[in-house]
Amino acid sequence: MKFWEKTCCIFQLFLGVFVAKVKSDVSTVGSATTLHCNHSIVNFTMVTWRVKLSNQSSCFLSTRGNGNERNCSHRIDLDLDKERTSLRIHNIVVLDEGNYTCEIVNRTGTFRDTVSLQVLAQPYVA
Numbered sequence: 316m317k318f319w320e321k322t323c324c325i326f327q328l329f330l331g332v333f334v335a336k337v338k339s340d341v342s343t344v345g346s347a348t349t350l351h352c353n354h355s356i357v358n359f360t361m362v363t364w365r366v367k368l369s370n371q372s373s374c375f376l377s378t379r380g381n382g383n384e385r386n387c388s389h390r391i392d393l394d395l396d397k398e399r400t401s402l403r404i405h406n407i408v409v410l411d412e413g414n415y416t417c418e419i420v421n422r423t424g425t426f427r428d429t430v431s432l433q434v435l436a437q438p439y440v441a
């Protein structure tokens with residue numbers, strides 16, 4: 316009994332630390348969301364968002380300022396403002412669940428930040 320109690324609590328502690336470490340966004344099917352990158356894009360060479368979906372498929376969106384490349388769903392847009400980049404996802408579907416990583420390349424190096432998107436099925440309305 317004691318063993319299982321301890322195992323449970325150690326597991327919960329681990330889970331708590333894990334959840335706190337990963338930035339997450341919880342959105343409902345059909346809604347829209349914006350995922351933010353925590354790094355400055357000032358004087359960037361290239362900005363890329365890499366998407367790793369929970370069904371193991373992946374896609375990306377990138378810009379060098381003068382040209383864009385992408386192969387993610389058309390429901391996803393890369394936004395740049397003066398200092399930051401974000402990703403807008405429209406009309407969310409269950410398969411959008413996964414990890415969204417921004418990657419800023421500049422003269423100093425490459426900087427990454429990941430947001431984990433969890434998708435909730437729409438509550439049933441009678």
Ligand SMILES: *[C@@H]1O[C@H](CO)[C@@H](O)[C@H](O)[C@H]1NC(C)=O
Nearest residue numbers: 354355357358421422423426
């Ligand atoms: C490169 O980007 C990082 C992260 O945003 C930033 O801290 C750093 O100042 C940038 N370097 C240059 C030279 O702009």
Ligand SMILES: *[C@@H]1O[C@H](CO)[C@@H](O)[C@H](O)[C@H]1NC(C)=O
Nearest residue numbers: 355356357358359421422423
């Ligand atoms: C960005 O580039 C401008 C023009 O080259 C420079 O004046 C400025 O200091 C740079 N900013 C950073 C954070 O490196």
Ligand SMILES: *[C@@H]1O[C@H](CO)[C@@H](O)[C@H](O)[C@H]1NC(C)=O
Nearest residue numbers: 337367368369370413414431
């Ligand atoms: C997302 O990142 C978390 C934490 O690194 C990892 O446990 C999970 O397997 C990743 N999910 C996908 C779909 O890559």
Ligand SMILES: *[C@@H]1O[C@H](CO)[C@@H](O)[C@H](O)[C@H]1NC(C)=O
Nearest residue numbers: 368370371372388408410411
């Ligand atoms: C995973 O989901 C994406 C997005 O809906 C879809 O395009 C892709 O075919 C799926 N991949 C697999 C391996 O099922």
Ligand SMILES: *[C@@H]1O[C@H](CO)[C@@H](O)[C@H](O)[C@H]1NC(C)=O
Nearest residue numbers: 372373374375385386387388
């Ligand atoms: C997008 O391109 C990347 C890199 O070429 C590839 O690994 C990935 O499978 C592609 N994804 C889709 C949905 O076409």
Ligand SMILES: *[C@@H]1O[C@H](CO)[C@@H](O)[C@H](O)[C@H]1NC(C)=O
Nearest residue numbers: 338352353354355427428429
């Ligand atoms: C951005 O997030 C990453 C982890 O995803 C972290 O290592 C980094 O220190 C953060 N940067 C800033 C400027 O908050």
